[in-house]
């Protein structure tokens with residue numbers, strides 16, 4: 401569970417996130433949609449602890465992220481939109497480092513790493529240095545690092561960008577399986593079809609403000625439209641900017 405209450409972040413005079421509140425329930429895939437510069441990554445960085453909010457409260461798995469950041473972080477795995485990770489580590493070393501940071505035993509790290517490396521088809525690249533990986537491979541190794549620790553809450557910033565079709569399909573399957581086990585997935589995306597087909601709840605943010613949050617059916621009702629999420633999204637974000 402993630403609960404964000406009246407979250408606000410300014411960069412100088414720029415109000416990047418403006419009084420945003422929402423709740424991600426256990427067992428839920430929550431899609432966070434918005435145009436470029438809407439405030440998605442800034443919100444995600446505040447939830448994960450990379451940025452401090454100016455105002456607001458963040459509860460992560462029942463823990464106050466601002467009062468007890470370490471306990472909150474233990475409940476989260478995060479894959480950023482830009483996988484700038486430790487270039488001088490091998491893939492295998494990186495996964496071991498992540499797994500140990502979360503207190504996993506070596507055998508468990510090895511087993512889970514191999515399992516996911518096979519799914520994402522980089523099992524033969526784990527001994528190579530990350531600096532030699534392609535962008536997509538870096539994204540995959542970060543994703544595998546996030547998955548092996550099996551957190552209650554998985555947070556993914558634009559996870560489908562850069563992944564090949566098969567990996568993207570497998571990731572969506574993994575996201576659904578995790579939620580079926582009562583865990584939650586929060587992810588940002590520009591890909592409407594992904595949000596439309598995968599999310600239990602969709603939130604739309606524009607210019608730092610949360611415009612709407614609900615199921616696809618709720619959103620259709622709100623936009624008084626039976627069309628695709630893309631049409632609804634354009635309608636709602638357009639209304640907001642008028």
Ligand SMILES: Nc1ncnc2c1ncn2[C@@H]1O[C@H](COP(=O)(O)OP(=O)(O)OP(=O)(O)O)[C@@H](O)[C@H]1O
Nearest residue numbers: 411414415416434435436437438439440441442443
């Ligand atoms: N470190 C920073 N310093 C100054 N302004 C920032 C900083 N980070 C973000 N911003 C501004 O805050 C706003 C929200 O940015 P954010 O990265 O959260 O958007 P986003 O929705 O993730 O966009 P995109 O889809 O393009 O990645 C933008 O106007 C951006 O320019």
